[in-house]
Amino acid sequence: MKANVELPPLLLDRRQTAQAMGISVRLLDTFTKANEIPHVRIARRVLYDPRDLSAWIEAKKNRSP
Numbered sequence: 001m002k003a004n005v006e007l008p009p010l011l012l013d014r015r016q017t018a019q020a021m022g023i024s025v026r027l028l029d030t031f032t033k034a035n036e037i038p039h040v041r042i043a044r045r046v047l048y049d050p051r052d053l054s055a056w057i058e059a060k061k062n063r064s065p
Contacts, residue, residue: 008050010049011047011049012047013046014046014048020050021053021057038053038056
């Protein structure tokens with residue numbers, strides 16, 4: 001008998017993304033509308049790939065010597 005394996009979501013919605021990043025949905029919307037943050041549009045939905053978000057955050061880090 002096969003066990004059901006729960007897969008993590010491939011894409012996050014606005015609420016999930018804002019919560020994961022510790023920011024408001026409004027701020028996330030601002031970044032999205034300005035094309036500051038990577039996102040995917042599927043029909044009318046705006047979704048976010050966690051891998052893209054990690055790369056975006058990494059690129060935004062302040063790297064002081």
